Amino acid sequence: MAKIKGAIVVEIEKCKGCGVCEVACPTQVIKLHTDVNGKGYHFAYMENPDACIGCANCAMVCPDSVISVYKMKVEA
């Protein structure tokens, strides 16, 4: 059966660490990093990448449009 796999790329230096993406993700993929970027923000990253389904919810709500979403079908 084909499965959908997704992944996101966050522009780390432009992320403001607002956390809006984290709560928008239906599969709890995203967390804010304990490290900070050049501006001092705890940037978003995929803590749980295997769970990403590429739904783009996180990217839709990101006020700074710093998330790109990738998605592909994988034969299981």
Place this chain on the structure above:
Amino acid sequence: MDIKDIIKPENLVYSKSKLFTDKALSYCPGCGHGTAHKLVLQTIEEMGIESETIGVAPVGCSVLAYEFMDIDIQQASHGRAPAVATAIKRLMPEKFVFTYQGDGDLAAIGTAETIHACNRGENIVIIFINNGIYGMTGGQMAPTTIAKMKTSTSPYGRDTAIMGNPLKITELVAQLPGVYYCTRQAVHTAAAVRKAKKAIRQAFENQKLKKGLSFVEIVSNCNSGWKMTPVDSNIWMENNMFPFYPLGDIKVPTEK
């Protein structure tokens, strides 16, 4: 399966609108202004009208919209965006013209311009970001501030007995015959973003068909002015703003 196998150009399904400039948005982390900008730019990009569109920026946090949107934009004096947009549209009727305004701009100092542009039925789009506060100047009470809401000039909450009632300007302009389409949306969840995007597209399509004025309110957060985290401000908005400012269409075209 390796993430590197997924992150390939052919698998890209969502990315930043090409109509953003490279400048980082000046908005506070989590502020809905950035999300609203994105929906406007995505709409213009999808309709392929970037070279035919002229925006009018307000005074308020989004005063610098022209720095972020890679389209033609005229910045207007505080509250005067609908008057400036009227002139632009009348001089260049073939252009798509929209204003982008906060509630202090549109519903306080610019009330006259708003109401008369709406009543005249100017063939423009008004995007109205209602965060219930004067964000840029430090979170003062606005006409749109809801009852009991704390602001820097109503620190114990808006007491309507003394400070008057909040103004539902969107319901008010919906009464005017020149307003063809009037809707209230939000951009704090993916579902809300999808609906708001559809509404903005509808508004621009109406302008293409010369239908008159389309008014799109977006109830949004001002997490800095409200003194909350972005995520908490969105929850507060759902619990407190939406009951007074219910989301959905207020006036929809009747003809088929």
